[in-house]
Amino acid sequence: MALLDVKNLGISFGGLQAVNAFDIQIEKGELYGLIGPNGAGKTTVFNLLTGVYKPNEGIVKLDGSDITGKSTIDISKAGAARTFQNIRLFKELSVRDNVKVGLHNQYHYNTVEGIFRLPRYRKVEKAINERAMEILKVFELEGTASVLAANLPYGKQRKLEIARALATSPKLLLLDEPAAGMNPNETKELMDMIQFVRDKFDMTVLLIEHDMKLVSGICEKLTVLNFGEVLAQGVTSEVLNNPQVITAYLGE
Amino acid sequence: MLKKIDKRTKNNFITYAMIIIVFMVVQILLASQSVSSLMQGLLVPLCVYVILAVSLNFTVGILGELSLGHAGFMCVGAFSSAFFSMCTKDVITLGGLRFFLALIVGALSAALFGVLIGIPVLRLKGDYLAIVTLAFGEIIKNIVNTLFIGKDSAGFHFSLKDSISMNMEPGGEVLVNGPQGITGTPQNSTFTIGVILVLITVFIILNMIHSRDGRAIMAIRDNRIAAESVGIDITKYKLMAFSISAGLAGAAGVLYAHNLTTLNASPKNFGYNMSIMILVFVVLGGIGNIRGSVIAAVILTLLPELLRGLSDYRMLVYSIVLIVMMLFNWAPKVREWRERHMPKNLLKRKQTARGDK
Amino acid sequence: MSFLNYLINGISLGSVYAIIALGYTMVYGIAKMLNFAHGDVIMIGGYVSLLASSTMGLSPLLSILITVVVCTALGVIIEKIAYRPLRNASSSLAVLITAIGVSYFLQNVALLIFGANAKSYHSMVSVPAINIAGKMTITGETIVTVVSCIIIMVVLTMFIKKSKSGQAMLAVSEDKGAAQLMGINVNKTISLTFAIGSGLAALAGILLCSAYPSLTPYTGAMPGIKAFVAAVFGGIGSIPGAFIGGILLGVIEILGKAYISSQLADAIVFAVLIVVLLVKPTGILGKNIQEKV
Numbered sequence: 001m002a003l004l005d006v007k008n009l010g011i012s013f014g015g016l017q018a019v020n021a022f023d024i025q026i027e028k029g030e031l032y033g034l035i036g037p038n039g040a041g042k043t044t045v046f047n048l049l050t051g052v053y054k055p056n057e058g059i060v061k062l063d064g065s066d067i068t069g070k071s072t073i074d075i076s077k078a079g080a081a082r083t084f085q086n087i088r089l090f091k092e093l094s095v096r097d098n099v100k101v102g103l104h105n106q107y108h109y110n111t112v113e114g115i116f117r118l119p120r121y122r123k124v125e126k127a128i129n130e131r132a133m134e135i136l137k138v139f140e141l142e143g144t145a146s147v148l149a150a151n152l153p154y155g156k157q158r159k160l161e162i163a164r165a166l167a168t169s170p171k172l173l174l175l176d177e178p179a180a181g182m183n184p185n186e187t188k189e190l191m192d193m194i195q196f197v198r199d200k201f202d203m204t205v206l207l208i209e210h211d212m213k214l215v216s217g218i219c220e221k222l223t224v225l226n227f228g229e230v231l232a233q234g235v236t237s238e239v240l241n242n243p244q245v246i247t248a249y250l251g252e
Numbered sequence: 253m254l255k256k257i258d259k260r261t262k263n264n265f266i267t268y269a270m271i272i273i274v275f276m277v278v279q280i281l282l283a284s285q286s287v288s289s290l291m292q293g294l295l296v297p298l299c300v301y302v303i304l305a306v307s308l309n310f311t312v313g314i315l316g317e318l319s320l321g322h323a324g325f326m327c328v329g330a331f332s333s334a335f336f337s338m339c340t341k342d343v344i345t346l347g348g349l350r351f352f353l354a355l356i357v358g359a360l361s362a363a364l365f366g367v368l369i370g371i372p373v374l375r376l377k378g379d380y381l382a383i384v385t386l387a388f389g390e391i392i393k394n395i396v397n398t399l400f401i402g403k404d405s406a407g408f409h410f411s412l413k414d415s416i417s418m419n420m421e422p423g424g425e426v427l428v429n430g431p432q433g434i435t436g437t438p439q440n441s442t443f444t445i446g447v448i449l450v451l452i453t454v455f456i457i458l459n460m461i462h463s464r465d466g467r468a469i470m471a472i473r474d475n476r477i478a479a480e481s482v483g484i485d486i487t488k489y490k491l492m493a494f495s496i497s498a499g500l501a502g503a504a505g506v507l508y509a510h511n512l513t514t515l516n517a518s519p520k521n522f523g524y525n526m527s528i529m530i531l532v533f534v535v536l537g538g539i540g541n542i543r544g545s546v547i548a549a550v551i552l553t554l555l556p557e558l559l560r561g562l563s564d565y566r567m568l569v570y571s572i573v574l575i576v577m578m579l580f581n582w583a584p585k586v587r588e589w590r591e592r593h594m595p596k597n598l599l600k601r602k603q604t605a606r607g608d609k
Numbered sequence: 610m611s612f613l614n615y616l617i618n619g620i621s622l623g624s625v626y627a628i629i630a631l632g633y634t635m636v637y638g639i640a641k642m643l644n645f646a647h648g649d650v651i652m653i654g655g656y657v658s659l660l661a662s663s664t665m666g667l668s669p670l671l672s673i674l675i676t677v678v679v680c681t682a683l684g685v686i687i688e689k690i691a692y693r694p695l696r697n698a699s700s701s702l703a704v705l706i707t708a709i710g711v712s713y714f715l716q717n718v719a720l721l722i723f724g725a726n727a728k729s730y731h732s733m734v735s736v737p738a739i740n741i742a743g744k745m746t747i748t749g750e751t752i753v754t755v756v757s758c759i760i761i762m763v764v765l766t767m768f769i770k771k772s773k774s775g776q777a778m779l780a781v782s783e784d785k786g787a788a789q790l791m792g793i794n795v796n797k798t799i800s801l802t803f804a805i806g807s808g809l810a811a812l813a814g815i816l817l818c819s820a821y822p823s824l825t826p827y828t829g830a831m832p833g834i835k836a837f838v839a840a841v842f843g844g845i846g847s848i849p850g851a852f853i854g855g856i857l858l859g860v861i862e863i864l865g866k867a868y869i870s871s872q873l874a875d876a877i878v879f880a881v882l883i884v885v886l887l888v889k890p891t892g893i894l895g896k897n898i899q900e901k902v
Contacts, residue, residue: 052902076483088478090471101471105483114463168482372887383841387879394876535706571713582703583694
């Protein structure tokens with residue numbers, strides 16, 4: 001059974017069909033890429049998968065359960081986590097607190113326990129703190145744990161966003177242009193990190209990218225989106241050599 | 253890691269210590285009779301304003317929503333508790349117990365209003381939310397002004413027009429008399445109780461901020477869409493923050509109501525004028541800075557009194573001081589100038605996360 | 610008094626609110642700030658016109674002219690000294706609080722100069738009242754107020770659409786940075802916005818005091834708040850919205866006072882606002898801007 005099973009997903013905005021008959025199957029542990037020219041609808045697909053938009057047609061199944069049309073919060077609890085094209089960090093919180101927010105649904109104590117600092121608060125906060133630092137270490141951010149997220153350099157901000165998404169213990173990680181704005185060195189670092197995350201955390205990754213080095217470097221399978229429809233799908237090397245795909249990117 | 257936790261606890265400790273020290277100093281001054289009766293009369297109001305400022309800062313600085321109707325919650329707390337105290341005056345004769353119960357009545361009523369108002373209001377965007385909260389504040393004040401509640405042997409009577417249309421028996425007592433409000437509330441508020449309430453308020457707010465709930469609320473403030481994406485229930489936490497803030501404002505109202513013999517909902521003490529005055533405390537003390545709210549509320553309440561020497565000109569001076577302070581603290585060009593001449597100061601400021609004081 | 614009478618009074622009051630709301634909505638749309646001191650500029654307009662006509666004995670026309678000039682200058686100066694330095698402040702609350710400070714300042718200056726006692730105002734309007742079929746009288750003030758409001762609306766709309774400065778204002782309201790890159794002088798445009806808004810406030814002050822001839826330093830505050838409510842009601846940033854919001858608010862207030870309760874009239878006005886915003890959160894003519902994910 002595929003971890004992510006999407007059939008016939010579609011949405012239109014005021015008469016314009018933004019995404020049409022979108023199918024995708026991603027197996028557990030796969031590193032999957034979603035590519036296509038600008039405006040093809042890739043982020044719209046992400047928004048559909050994560051509950052930001054409700055689809056007009058289609059079915060989305062995550063690890064067997066139907067998440068079609070569910071809210072962002074429910075989908076997050078079902079195990080899908082995402083990052084955003086324009087980084088969305090909690091700017092006025094520290095790096096560590098950003099990750100702690102990601103851990104929100106993994107550790108619980110109630111409001112009263114929090115206000116009165118009861119033993120459960122202390123115990124759970126300690127666990128949250130340890131786990132947050134663990135995650136930061138994976139991304140080599142533990143040295144900047146107390147720094148304000150807004151003060152981080154751009155590359156580290158992107159890493160933090162991924163760290164926060166990972167903190168939700170997802171089954172599927174959706175990364176929206178994680179390498180945007182990065183130089184070749186940072187991109188190489190990112191490629192290594194995504195693979196490391198996939199291996200260490202048993203993660204399945206779906207990423208949107210324009211950077212072909214990254215796509216061909218780590219993605220095992222690809223789906224190419226053009227004008228909201230699937231143009232090609234399959235093993236990376238085949239898809240990238242598909243003449244239709246080449247035309248779509250380079251134009252006639 | 254352990255160092256950071258200590259730093260925060262140390263910071264909070266400084267805030268509590270500050271409040272307790274001021275309390276002790278005032279007590280000494282009172283004992284030695286060196287406090288004018290004017291200043292004595294300000295002691296309980298000072299506590300009221302501090303609680304209002306800290307609770308509003310929770311909504312504005314931590315939740316990140318501009319509420320211009322905070323006085324409305326104070327009004328609910330004041331009137332519900334005063335009404336309760338009046339009704340139980342003869343039944344519960346132990347003043348302390350009755351006041352404690354009145355406190356709970358006032359705070360819970362205000363918190364309830366916080367939830368009722370929050371449900372429709374918190375989904376509005378920024379400026380619209382501001383004007384609707386202002387509208388609610390005015391509505392509450394208006395309705396309280398037209399409320400007539402009386403009691404006789406048959407029970408309670410109620411009218412929105414005047415006291416006569418309640419049709420009470422001749423021996424009936426008018427408890428809430430429309431624009432004249434409630435008269436004869438037992439005066440249970442003391443400076444000591446006020447300071448205790450201040451400490452409780454600061455305790456609740458500071459502990460909420462540094463907890464899982466507080467982080468969720470601040471995450472909503474900083475980026476609602478990202479908060480949703482990590483599974484945070486936006487409505488639940490917005491309502492939680494809003495109603496806790498309202499409940500604490502209600503408690504301030506209880507303190508206020510039991511400090512006067514007459515309680516009425518005049519525009520000056522329960523209208524947008526009051527809401528705005530509290531907002532000024534919050535902004536001047538630093539949005540998200542709890543200790544700052546305490547300090548600002550105290551200074552800005554005392555300032556007009558200290559300026560009494562200037563008598564007629566004092567409000568004018570107050571407004572000029574306000575404008576100058578805002579320009580000094582917030583104008584980017586001024587901050588650049590300050591950075592060049594006092595670098596250490598400004599650098600320290602930018603490094604603490606909003607909500608860490 | 611008949612329903613029609615109340616309606617006309619409501620439209621008249623609403624016209625004043627509309628004129629004030631126009632100033633609010635323009636400043637909000639273009640300078641992106643809530644000018645809390647706007648209501649108090651109205652009050653200053655009332656006092657200046659009173660000073661000019663009663664104390665200095667000038668003709669109504671001259672008094673009105675002087676008032677508009679003084680208020681316009683006042684608005685421009687306030688913007689330059691108190692608001693412009695905070696335009697790029699890290700929080701939009703900063704300029705809001707400063708506006709509150711300016712509001713207090715104006716109120717207290719008026720208090721010091723003119724005292725707290727209400728001054729009685731001589732109507733600037735010399736247009737005679739109209740008597741309709743002996744059953745209903747429409748005062749000259751009402752006529753002038755409504756007509757002025759309509760004229761102002763039309764002139765302003767044409768100004769925004771046709772003139773270069775008007776188009777510049779539109780550009781700044783859409784995107785300040787882009788407007789600057791296109792060579793628009795943002796500072797001058799915003800100054801002009803405040804000038805127009807304050808000039809309108811002067812007129813509103815004169816009309817308000819002509820119809821309700823009692824003037825204190827606090828006369829401007831409540832109409833200011835109500836006009837802001839009207840601007841939000843109609844859709845903030847929209848000129849026709851300010852007009853509709855103002856008129857509707859005035860009508861609701863007068864009808865509420867007449868048919869339900871004069872004490873609860875304000876509460877009713879605010880309640881209507883809340884209901885509208887719950888149904889259409891951006892106001893009657895407001896634009897719905899979706900946040901990009």
